[in-house]
Amino acid sequence: MTDGHAPSPDDGDAPALPDDCDAVRDALVSWYEADHRDFPWRRTDDPYEILVSEVMSQQTQLGRVVEAWADFLAEWPTAAALAAADRSDVVSFWSSHSLGYNNRAKYLHEAARQVTEEFDGEFPRTPDELSELMGVGPYTANAVASFAFNEGDAVVDTNVKRVLHRAFDEIHNAEDPDYETLANALMPPGESRVWNNAIMELGGVACQKTPKCDEEGCPWRKWCYAYETGDFTAPDVPTQPEFEGSRRQFRGRVVRVLGEYDELMLDELGPKIRVDYTPEGNHGREWLRGLLSDLSDDGLVEVDEDDSGTSVRLQQ
Known part of the structure; x- marks a missing residue:
């Protein structure tokens, strides 16, 4: 972002935050809460339901996940129900709904068994604890901790990296951008649920590979380095079209x-x-x-x- 900066509270060497960081945060959250895509897993804080959505979304467009997610939960509504299921039935469901690698179905089934038998039916709450579940990597663990318990760190997926790369000049021009430090410093303390949903929505709706800043009313246009300069390159948009910035x-x-x-x-x-x-x-x-x-x-x-x-x- 381009309007003047204040040092990050966490790391003096990290990319600095804008002076009006509260206004930047409020603008994004207000934009998200006013109007966002209504996926059903955003209306629940059940960690099992959220874990299912996260695993399904790893290789499938979100629009296609909606029906599969509902069907899966109708078949196995709880972690205990999934743990008691025959693994071949779970894999068959996964395959019939074209949800990507069948190993993910096996891992999800095993994770449900772990929750039921090793955690006495209570889902672990923190990213570190969630990472003990089979097939749950750092990103998925943090997402479940955020969306189910509001206890996660900042989520940094491809969409979020694109947003930060475009919005912050120090990230945009760095040889080795420190996305995670910036993302965590930017996130309001104790607000991982709404913040991570909001910044992921920004990357998925307004700050796509082909940006839709004006069309989607991007709340960060006032501060955005890319919007100011016309340079909309990003990690997943490596070649700047001749049109951008011209x-x-x-x-x-x-x-x-x-x-x-x-x-x-x-x-x-x-x-x-x-x-x-x-x-x-x-x-x-x-x-x-x-x-x-x-x-x-x-x-x-x-x-x-x-x-x-x-x-x-x-x-x-």
Whole structure:
């Protein structure tokens, strides 16, 4: 993020947090709580149900997991029920629902047996304890601790890495980005359930490989390094398209914004094109006049100068 930074409370060498970190956090959580994809496992804090969803989601699109998850829980509604099932039936279910490697079904069945026999039917609560379950790696353990018990660390999956890489200039430009330290420093203490859901939703909806910043109302546009610079590369988007960050991209923004207004003054248009627009800055009036000159030459916009200033509209 680009607006000034305060040191991380956890590690002086870690990427720094923005000065207005509370505003950054509140913006994301408010965006998530106002409107998000309604997956059924987000409406439960049952650790067994959440574990099933996490294991199923490892190799399957979330939309396809919904039906399989409901069918699985209808067949085996508790860890005890799954532990008592014949393993071949569980594997057969997994295969018939095209849920990826059958080993995951075997591991899930064994994890249910461990919960029932080794943990007296009580799910372990912390990431370290959950990691003792068969087939439960660090990511899944942390996800279950977060979503079931609100006791997890920050989840750092591919989507979250993409968000952090784009939003924070120090992560974006680092040779070896420290995603986990930043993610944990950024997460509000004791809020792993809502925070991890929110930042994963941001990566899955707005900050996709092809970003949808404006379309999805990304709550971090005000602070985002990628949105400011137009450089939307990320770990899973290694090659920057020629369009990103180019004058052509910002010309397109001008046309799109003017399509929503009859007319705008130059300094009204600028902030709608770039969040870092300042009249006398590097990306200020001179830069914007250059874009408008190109668009005028192409017959796309009209630019009028008078005593009140410079006004811009689409060519009629």
